[in-house]
Amino acid sequence: MGNNLMMTLSSVNKVVNIASVKKITFPLVLCLLIIQGIRYIDSGGNACGRLLNGGSLVEAGLWQPAGCMLHKYKESETKTCLKMLNIAFVGDSRVRELFYTFVDFVFPGSLQNQGKMKFFWLPEINVSALELYQSWLKEADSFPNIIIQSMATHTIKRTNGSDEGLQEYKTNLTKLIPSMVELTEEKNTEIYWLLQEPVIHNLLVAPRRAITNPLLLQYNEVVTSLLSTSFRKSLFKGISVMNSNVEVAIQSEATPTDGLHLDKNVLTLQSNILLNLFCNDLIKPIDGSCCQHPPSVSVVQLTAFAIGICCLGVFLATKLFLKTSSASHDTEKGTNTKDGDKSVHPLAEFLSAAVRISLILLYFYICDRTDIFMKSNKHYTHVRFFVPLLYISLLGVFCIDQTKQESLLNRDQTDEWKGWMQLIILIYHVTGASSNIPIYMHIRLLVAMYLFMTGYGHFSYFWNKGDFGLRRVYGVMFRLNFLTVMLCIVMDRPYQFYYFVPLCSFWFLVLIAMALWPRAYMLPVKPTSTTPNGVGQLDETYKNHRSPVALMCFKIFALFVGIILVFLSQDIFEALFSWWPAIRLFELPAGSVREWWFRCQLDRFAMLHGAVFCFLYIILKRLKLLDDSKQGCLFSMKASLLSVTLSIIVLLSYSVWAIHCTSKQACNIIHSYASILPITSFILIRNIPGYFRSGYSSFFAWFGKISLELFIGQYHIWLAADTKGVLVLTSPYWPSLNLVVTTIVFVCVAHEINYLTGVFVKFAVGSSRDTSRTSFIRFLATIATLCLMMVINDIFRRPSQAT
Known part of the structure; x- marks a missing residue:
């Protein structure tokens, strides 16, 4: 019976999966575009x-x-x-x-x-x-x-x-x-x-x-x-x-x-x-689309559109040429292509990805910069927020699986963490729950958790691998910023508008400070040819670090002091980011970096908290005060019970405090310090019991793998009017149906962007076989392109943007 059920589920998964849903979504969007376009033309293009x-x-x-x-x-x-x-x-x-x-x-x-x-x-x-x-x-x-x-x-x-x-x-x-x-x-x-x-x-x-x-x-x-x-x-x-x-x-x-x-x-x-x-x-209010004509197209947008058309033309011509060339080459050589051989010519792969991302960006533009698709206001109620929250919770619990990694904050667990946080944030945005201060404070905690994971994950990599190379840094920054930079061009919005990516990028670069001399990291013990029976011998690089732990403690303390000093004065902070081209990255509105100050100081210790937590975890594990190698409690039974109890009390206390918040401004000041406690408490509750640590929700983990694309993509193709409203693809009189349709399309687009970003990373960053010189040239080419776009944008900047 059980085997039959598993076989049935396996058969269903082969038919109903993200690939098949994407194939349905594309013609659906095309049909909706045609229908809504006809309606728009029939109305005479009347914005009112x-x-x-x-x-x-x-x-x-x-x-x-x-x-x-x-x-x-x-x-x-x-x-x-x-x-x-x-x-x-x-x-x-x-x-x-x-x-x-x-x-x-x-x-x-x-x-x-x-x-x-x-x-x-x-x-x-x-x-x-x-x-x-x-x-x-x-x-x-x-x-x-x-x-x-x-x-x-x-x-x-x-x-x-x-x-x-x-x-x-x-x-x-x-x-x-x-x-x-x-x-x-x-x-x-x-x-x-x-x-x-x-x-x-x-x-x-x-x-x-x-x-x-x-x-x-x-x-x-x-x-x-x-x-x-x-x-x-x-x-x-x-x-x-x-x-x-x-x-x-x-x-x-x-x-x-x-x-x-x-x-x-x-x-x-x-x-x-x-x-x-x-x-x-x-x-021209952002949240008032009625009777407001769409903005005119900028020079940069026209250039992006022309590049997309060129990519499409070259792709079609190249595909025909490569197909003909490949057929003649196989005939001459007498070779047969094996079944399942899906090798693709690099040029064809790149052009295919360029065409697909161009079509996706065009869809972004149509949704949020034209009147073809409708938009509606958000209307918050407790029911609209908590009912979807209950739905996704039940789905998440229903999809509990066993992880193959039982270590603290393993990959499956962090993907799950990102997934449920992202889904809550999406519900928060689509229902307009920011007007509810307690919910707002809990969402602020989720953003801090994201930055915590930035510090935790990258610190773990740098400490264990010792890889501070340009290729690693460039690869992370490219993957983080690819979609955001594309949207800045196509949607004519400043980089700071997509505040989450600038935050993650900035704090990642701050964490790179550990690459400054003298470097502190722990290389693993490696067997060498000179050791008998493969006995490990410390790497020479490690020998040169007499006390990497002490050195890292000093660096972390110095970073902590530096963060405090930078955020002591808003005027000093704004002066640090008010020079070109930094101001072009962090301004919102034009010429002002106050929004960047607000966003940055709100969670200024979250990344450092993640790095310190990872550092302590590594030390405790080496001292054998913590054991996550098997399905058991991290600490002794008494210590585990006490830790979990205190963590539950801390989480409940934070929620009680958030519920009694009456002022966002006052509570945000406390949040920047207090967020450390609930984040740590959540991790302890999630990881101390072995049966919690060894299980995870595959449903949440799936969304966690595309969380970045979901966070950024929601701005224009799920929400509307730069997140101030809700996109209407079907009919404003069928809100539930519309939410289902827009959500399916949105998730499919996010998943596709995630895949395409990986393709572009391969071409822009290169592989591990590339030399440092090649990586440096690629990096310089990217920086030069971005600077050129900023210069063009400054030259052709509209008066409305400059004010």
């Missing part, structure tokens, strides 16, 4: 269409447009925006209520100071409406840039809901349209016609009883038929029909006191929609 039409009420006071993101404006931003605009609200008492609410929404408590916003009482479309538009056409300066207009209820009431009133409304609007079009063409005025919201008929006073919802729908249909082909596409440039205000009123289910005028909360939501409508393309 998704804001004007449709949406859903997520919860009370939160409106989510259909496929774009609303920005929550600060008063300083609204002042900056609205001082550039003359806004006219034209219509009946409904529009007047919206006008007063809008003014109070953007300038709380300043209703009497309306600035450049004015309301014009015009309850019906008549001669007065024509005269108003004609007067604006004659004005040189005081015409409005934006007109918000709506009217219908007074016409219905005056004509007692008759068909003649509807026909009169249609005739008058038809006469008004030429003046509206003329104003948009000559003055570049934007006109937004608001459709009529439904009324609550049983609350209407007697004179208003003629106003019914079926009649309002007929009036709305007149407006739609005359001004737009649908709710998505306008008939006239500069004139748009707005339907989202109706959806807000219907979905809010708020009850107005008189049945006609809308509730204050509904008007506030409508005001927020209008503010995004007016200001997003002027202020």
